[in-house]
Amino acid sequence: MKQSSFANLLFRSLAAAAAILPPSDNTTVTVDLSRTRGASKHWGSGFIYGIPDTRDQIPDYYYEDMKFQYGRAGGAQMGAPNRGWIWGLDEYYGRLNSTLSNYFTCRKYGASFIILPHDVWGTDNANSSTFWPGDNGDWTDYSNFVLQLMSDMKARGATEGLVWDVWNEPDIGIFWDRPLQQWIDLYILTHKILRSDPEFDVVEISGPTLAFRPLPDNPWWTLWLDQIAGNDTVPDQYAYHLEGITTQIDNDLQYTNASLKALLETYNLPERQININEYANWEEQVPASAAWWLSRFERYDAWGLRGNWEGGTALHDLMANLLTKTVNAFIYNATDYVPAPEYPVYTYYATNMTGLRATTTGSTDRQFDAYATIDNKVRILAGSRLITGNWTVVVEHLDAVSLPRSGCVEVKTWAFIGTSVWDIVTSPVDLGISKLDYVGSTLVIQIVQNDTYTAYAFEFDV
Ligand SMILES: *[C@@H]1O[C@H](CO)[C@@H](O)[C@H](O)[C@H]1NC(C)=O
Ligand SMILES: *[C@@H]1O[C@H](CO)[C@@H](O)[C@H](O)[C@H]1NC(C)=O
Ligand SMILES: *[C@@H]1O[C@H](CO)[C@@H](O)[C@H](O)[C@H]1NC(C)=O
Ligand SMILES: *[C@@H]1O[C@H](CO)[C@@H](O)[C@H](O)[C@H]1NC(C)=O
Ligand SMILES: *[C@@H]1O[C@H](CO)[C@@H](O)[C@H](O)[C@H]1NC(C)=O
Ligand SMILES: *[C@@H]1O[C@H](CO)[C@@H](O)[C@H](O)[C@H]1NC(C)=O
Ligand SMILES: *[C@@H]1O[C@H](CO)[C@@H](O)[C@H](O)[C@H]1NC(C)=O
Ligand SMILES: *[C@@H]1O[C@H](CO)[C@@H](O)[C@H](O)[C@H]1NC(C)=O
Numbered sequence: 359m360k361q362s363s364f365a366n367l368l369f370r371s372l373a374a375a376a377a378i379l380p381p382s383d384n385t386t387v388t389v390d391l392s393r394t395r396g397a398s399k400h401w402g403s404g405f406i407y408g409i410p411d412t413r414d415q416i417p418d419y420y421y422e423d424m425k426f427q428y429g430r431a432g433g434a435q436m437g438a439p440n441r442g443w444i445w446g447l448d449e450y451y452g453r454l455n456s457t458l459s460n461y462f463t464c465r466k467y468g469a470s471f472i473i474l475p476h477d478v479w480g481t482d483n484a485n486s487s488t489f490w491p492g493d494n495g496d497w498t499d500y501s502n503f504v505l506q507l508m509s510d511m512k513a514r515g516a517t518e519g520l521v522w523d524v525w526n527e528p529d530i531g532i533f534w535d536r537p538l539q540q541w542i543d544l545y546i547l548t549h550k551i552l553r554s555d556p557e558f559d560v561v562e563i564s565g566p567t568l569a570f571r572p573l574p575d576n577p578w579w580t581l582w583l584d585q586i587a588g589n590d591t592v593p594d595q596y597a598y599h600l601e602g603i604t605t606q607i608d609n610d611l612q613y614t615n616a617s618l619k620a621l622l623e624t625y626n627l628p629e630r631q632i633n634i635n636e637y638a639n640w641e642e643q644v645p646a647s648a649a650w651w652l653s654r655f656e657r658y659d660a661w662g663l664r665g666n667w668e669g670g671t672a673l674h675d676l677m678a679n680l681l682t683k684t685v686n687a688f689i690y691n692a693t694d695y696v697p698a699p700e701y702p703v704y705t706y707y708a709t710n711m712t713g714l715r716a717t718t719t720g721s722t723d724r725q726f727d728a729y730a731t732i733d734n735k736v737r738i739l740a741g742s743r744l745i746t747g748n749w750t751v752v753v754e755h756l757d758a759v760s761l762p763r764s765g766c767v768e769v770k771t772w773a774f775i776g777t778s779v780w781d782i783v784t785s786p787v788d789l790g791i792s793k794l795d796y797v798g799s800t801l802v803i804q805i806v807q808n809d810t811y812t813a814y815a816f817e818f819d820v
């Protein structure tokens with residue numbers, strides 16, 4: 359385990375300054391203890407792939423301790439003889455078996471499972487010269503594929519907790535090498551086939567699952583929205599991905615939740631559950647960014663599945679880099695699993711942050727955010743998006759949790775450390791207790807952070 363710089367955390371009691379601090383700025387987040395938002399569903403406790411095809415290879419407690427809620431897979435990157443439908447029925451069954459194994463792992467922990475039909479079809483073994491669904495206007499083979507897959511899922515009792523993600527990232531060439539309209543036709547056709555089978559009523563449909571964001575100048579979104587409205591094929595979940603460049607303003611739920619809302623109004627479409635079923639780029643897979651993303655999912659009540667940047671067999675292992683192995687990380691069937699740096703963040707978030715959620719605001723520049731819950735303790739998880747800075751957490755309305763309007767609280771601090779997904783970090787570092795004075799029911803916690811990866815948690819009794 360690499361040593362981390364957690365000695366750089368400084369507290370300053372700013373009781374006197376509290377009254378004049380702005381409610382939010384580029385370095386401040388706020389937590390309003392008087393406005394609760396119900397208990398958390400742990401919206402961010404999911405990841406894509408990361409589950410071994412061998413059942414029970416990763417011990418139960420790794421799923422249970424993080425309250426695993428959502429998986430997503432379809433047998434991607436399996437070589438011959440498991441390359442998918444386009445190579446014949448046997449190769450289809452190879453991928454289906456991997457998919458079903460992952461489905462049953464998810465269900466064991468009560469998690470939902472998103473099936474990726476484009477992987478079962480075999481897009482990762484296709485190219486522009488290969489046969490794609492609907493080529494030459496012929497949908498027979500694709501329809502047979504959908505019907506076969508539905509029939510096999512029913513036969514195996516694999517429809518409960520299932521989400522059918524119609525086609526992954528058609529706006530990226532490797533997953534869809536055909537015109538936009540051919541994909542919309544695919545979406546509408548698939549939706550109609552699924553909904554024509556009453557046994558599939560229990561299965562949710564998600565789309566458009568675009569890699570790029572819901573913006574009014576993105577025709578993949580606008581033409582799709584227009585035509586699903588006309589054809590009465592609105593999915594049960596609007597799914598899309600946020601894995602772009604960290605500083606892009608629209609690579610952020612704060613931006614896209616509003617931009618999608620505006621598009622839905624334009625096309626007169628109903629609201630649906632949002633599922634960011636891939637989020638965070640590779641660099642963002644550090645504790646601070648995890649805290650930032652989780653804060654976003656909780657604020658927008660959106661499901662979030664952590665992106666997975668592994669390939670080959672490691673794609674089907676390591677819980678999307680929430681785990682590593684003491685020595686054999688790239689040996690698929692080795693079981694020397696240990697937590698990677700973000701795993702303790704997800705565990706603390708799901709297991710320790712009990713009670714009701716408090717209303718929070720992120721920093722104005724969108725680079726620092728916090729999530730907070732109220733139980734027998736107030737717990738605040740805070741992180742920045744790959745930047746250093748001097749942060750301020752302003753906790754308002756301590757009187758709402760039965761604390762006096764002024765006084766002193768003992769704040770316990772945890773640091774979630776680790777610079778790389780290959781570090782081993784089994785638990786947060788205890789930074790001890792600081793006594794902080796406050797006035798006006800407002801507590802000010804300051805963090806001086808000069809690394810880009812550490813997340814912090816603050817706790818005090820109420
Ligand atoms: C944090 O930054 C300060 C000021 O640049 C420096 O003195 C200190 O050594 C840094 N702390 C760590 C742990 O890197
Ligand atoms: C898939 O699994 C079934 C058992 O569930 C087995 O009979 C079949 O041979 C497997 N197919 C492939 C291609 O692995
Ligand atoms: C991809 O295209 C090449 C020709 O460009 C062809 O030889 C190859 O078989 C194709 N691969 C697949 C999986 O269809
Ligand atoms: C219905 O979908 C088809 C594509 O499958 C599209 O051509 C047509 O314009 C849509 N109808 C409406 C009214 O949007
Ligand atoms: C997010 O967008 C939905 C519409 O899809 C809207 O109902 C909801 O209020 C938005 N959430 C926030 C916190 O703005
Ligand atoms: C892992 O697989 C290799 C061959 O692929 C085998 O030799 C080894 O015994 C397996 N190890 C375990 C722990 O199953
Ligand atoms: C989180 O909760 C577990 C179970 O109660 C406890 O063992 C652990 O110490 C807690 N962790 C922190 C950081 O408070
Ligand atoms: C806040 O951040 C925004 C975006 O990065 C920047 O344009 C603005 O200048 C910053 N404001 C201050 C006061 O630093």
Ligand SMILES: *[C@@H]1O[C@H](CO)[C@@H](O)[C@H](O)[C@H]1NC(C)=O
Nearest residue numbers: 368746747748749805806807
């Ligand atoms: C953060 O605060 C420290 C001292 O408290 C100061 O040396 C440093 O310049 C500040 N960093 C920023 C980015 O403001």
